[in-house]
Amino acid sequence: MAQGNGLDMDIQFLPGVGPKRAALLKKELAVGTIGELLRLYPFRYIDKSSFVRIAEARPDMAYIQIRAMVMRVDVIEKKRLSVWVSDGSGEMELVFFKGVKWMYEKLKPGLEFIFFGKPAAFNGRINMVHPEVDAAPTDGNAAGAGTAGMAGAGGRMAAAGAGATMTGVYTSTEKLKTGGVTGKVMNKLMEAALNKGLPFVEESMPEDLMRQYGLVPLHFALRNIHFPKDMISLEKARYRLKFEELFYLQLSLLKQKYIRSRSEQGIPMPRVGEAFNRCYESLPFPLTGAQKRVITEIRGDMKSGRQMNRLLQGDVGSGKTMVAVLTALIAVGNGCQACIMAPTEVLAQQHYKNIQKFLAPTGVRSALLTGSSKTSERREVHQGLEDGSIGIIVGTHALIEDNVVFRNLGLAIIDEQHRFGVEQRSKLWKKASYGAPPHVLVMTATPIPRTLAMTLYGDLDVSVIDELPPGRKPVQTIHATEGKRPALYRFMREQIALGRQIFVVYPLINETEKLDYQSLEAGAEDIMNKFPYPDYTTAVVHGKQLNDVKKFNMDAFAAGRADILVATSVIEVGVDVPNASVMVIESAERFGLSQLHQLRGRVGRGSEKSYCVLMTGHKLSKESRHRIELMCATENGFELAEEDMKMRGPGDLEGTQQSGLPISLNIASLAKDGIILNTARECADAVLREDPTLTSDRNQLLRKELRKEKYQIKDYSKIS
Numbered sequence: 001m002a003q004g005n006g007l008d009m010d011i012q013f014l015p016g017v018g019p020k021r022a023a024l025l026k027k028e029l030a031v032g033t034i035g036e037l038l039r040l041y042p043f044r045y046i047d048k049s050s051f052v053r054i055a056e057a058r059p060d061m062a063y064i065q066i067r068a069m070v071m072r073v074d075v076i077e078k079k080r081l082s083v084w085v086s087d088g089s090g091e092m093e094l095v096f097f098k099g100v101k102w103m104y105e106k107l108k109p110g111l112e113f114i115f116f117g118k119p120a121a122f123n124g125r126i127n128m129v130h131p132e133v134d135a136a137p138t139d140g141n142a143a144g145a146g147t148a149g150m151a152g153a154g155g156r157m158a159a160a161g162a163g164a165t166m167t168g169v170y171t172s173t174e175k176l177k178t179g180g181v182t183g184k185v186m187n188k189l190m191e192a193a194l195n196k197g198l199p200f201v202e203e204s205m206p207e208d209l210m211r212q213y214g215l216v217p218l219h220f221a222l223r224n225i226h227f228p229k230d231m232i233s234l235e236k237a238r239y240r241l242k243f244e245e246l247f248y249l250q251l252s253l254l255k256q257k258y259i260r261s262r263s264e265q266g267i268p269m270p271r272v273g274e275a276f277n278r279c280y281e282s283l284p285f286p287l288t289g290a291q292k293r294v295i296t297e298i299r300g301d302m303k304s305g306r307q308m309n310r311l312l313q314g315d316v317g318s319g320k321t322m323v324a325v326l327t328a329l330i331a332v333g334n335g336c337q338a339c340i341m342a343p344t345e346v347l348a349q350q351h352y353k354n355i356q357k358f359l360a361p362t363g364v365r366s367a368l369l370t371g372s373s374k375t376s377e378r379r380e381v382h383q384g385l386e387d388g389s390i391g392i393i394v395g396t397h398a399l400i401e402d403n404v405v406f407r408n409l410g411l412a413i414i415d416e417q418h419r420f421g422v423e424q425r426s427k428l429w430k431k432a433s434y435g436a437p438p439h440v441l442v443m444t445a446t447p448i449p450r451t452l453a454m455t456l457y458g459d460l461d462v463s464v465i466d467e468l469p470p471g472r473k474p475v476q477t478i479h480a481t482e483g484k485r486p487a488l489y490r491f492m493r494e495q496i497a498l499g500r501q502i503f504v505v506y507p508l509i510n511e512t513e514k515l516d517y518q519s520l521e522a523g524a525e526d527i528m529n530k531f532p533y534p535d536y537t538t539a540v541v542h543g544k545q546l547n548d549v550k551k552f553n554m555d556a557f558a559a560g561r562a563d564i565l566v567a568t569s570v571i572e573v574g575v576d577v578p579n580a581s582v583m584v585i586e587s588a589e590r591f592g593l594s595q596l597h598q599l600r601g602r603v604g605r606g607s608e609k610s611y612c613v614l615m616t617g618h619k620l621s622k623e624s625r626h627r628i629e630l631m632c633a634t635e636n637g638f639e640l641a642e643e644d645m646k647m648r649g650p651g652d653l654e655g656t657q658q659s660g661l662p663i664s665l666n667i668a669s670l671a672k673d674g675i676i677l678n679t680a681r682e683c684a685d686a687v688l689r690e691d692p693t694l695t696s697d698r699n700q701l702l703r704k705e706l707r708k709e710k711y712q713i714k715d716y717s718k719i720s
């Protein structure tokens, strides 16, 4: 293999690496060159100058460092080394499965060492498996010593080791550890990589922007992100690297958006049209201010002559369906067809049913097309789409099958976009028979902050319905554990006696998970025992049922023939049963916040007081408890979404899981670095306002950086 130059040098040529470890690093961390290694940042730092006392070690602690003396060493069954150590506060067992012989030689009773590892609970005690081992410093003062340097104005002695007390901790895997690439080895590698590579690293931010936004030079940032001189240097390094990443991300997105807005021809829709007006005039309620504002924004897009690419965000129950209907009618009023696509069959049916009453006064023909449409129906719908007699079509993926031909598709409304893949959307796009692509409105109930939305959803414009229709009663949310089940059932009986209906939802995290189905089935059986037919009627819905069965049960509940609906989170999206006043969520600790919020949104739609009961086990992790407490404390979707992101990071955000981010972020977090994100966006915006195509001389560096693979945005927002 060629050695490569500078940053392109293969890491196998770094001291202590070699072909075997290089291959391992490549496979496990996708790091092959020095340049790539330098951009692998620690995900946290440990302060090597501080120790945890054994008596205070807890299994929920992350990595800890103890300083302790070896008391006893046993080789067990010739393959496991058990080492008991003590630091005066208590004793702890350290376990080694590898390098047993070597550790046995090294860890002699009576000697003192520094051990660094992850405490775990084992047989009711705390142990550490494969901790890193360092000789204890003889000065009895600080760890990892050597040459102690002066730090701070007070002249306090600090632990040394490249002059730093903080050591970077890098992502690791089991294979890396067993392959000998320990944390210590990684630190050594980084040091070598910095020495070899840094001279070749070119500054990637223009000087004027660095000055304006107070960014430290890249060299300083790279050195301090790996080996922080002190807290302040680390903060500066992190800020600089995060800013750079978010800045180029925004620059790339905004540039794309700018180019599109100039080039993408859209179908001009200058009229609102007769159908819109008739529907509007016969609405049973006035639109909320937010609905009106959003429709105005949509109107503006559709008549502009450019293609609309808009994200409509609104909490559950905020009235997005109404907006969708009116938007579809604008398309119809301009001689085009509109389609409304839903992620599931149940949702499509629900939508279809809901919009009938609004369409009735307009005389516009609508139809439903899903996977379970009968062949004869299907043929009729295909015909109507082809000859243009169907104005609005509601459906699932069935809509994008090859044999579906539109006469003149002018608008695609996509509900809950995250369940739709890029590929599917691009298929829909190809259905456009006009010279121009259809307008696109994506609707989502996942409330996320605006800048974040713009980033997550690429170059979409964003509209927000931030107001619920009047008269909505708050939903009282209660946390309960198993002991309260009899009380819960009593309460359910009371509610049913009052004529209300009840959802009972089981988690189905994994569609194929047998256990999940078992708990659903056991739960359903229990309910049916405690709420026996014919006094009570229970319907059960889950993903393994045939579509017909699912529909039958769903309809029974929707029509009020069943009192209780036991379901998996299938019902999460869309179901509208205003008479349902209680939502019981079983094993609520297994749901994410936004999912819980979506589920809760299924009740409180009618005029009756509603309740959400979160059933959990007794023992809850800190995070689960926090989630449950938040749910009980607030109904504000934005607040919950923000907390959700803080806790889990946007990579796990429901709705973004499948689509992922438009680029992979190395250090910045869209959830946690909102302020930097905003600043970076303003900065990118300012640059582009002056020079939208980045052609001026002073922007050459930006152009060059943008061309890097990393900033090539996977554009999944636009259907192209």
Ligand code: ADP
Pocket: 285, 286, 287, 288, 291, 314, 315, 316, 317, 318, 319, 320, 321, 322, 445, 469, 470, 576, 605
């Ligand atoms: P979303 O899709 O945003 O969750 P929906 O469109 O299903 O919300 O609306 C929820 C309920 O509120 C529906 O029953 C709908 O008819 C009703 N609704 C919508 N807009 C209004 C309004 N402006 N005033 C009163 N009720 C409304």
Ligand code: MG
Pocket: 320, 321, 574
């Ligand atoms: Mg909806």
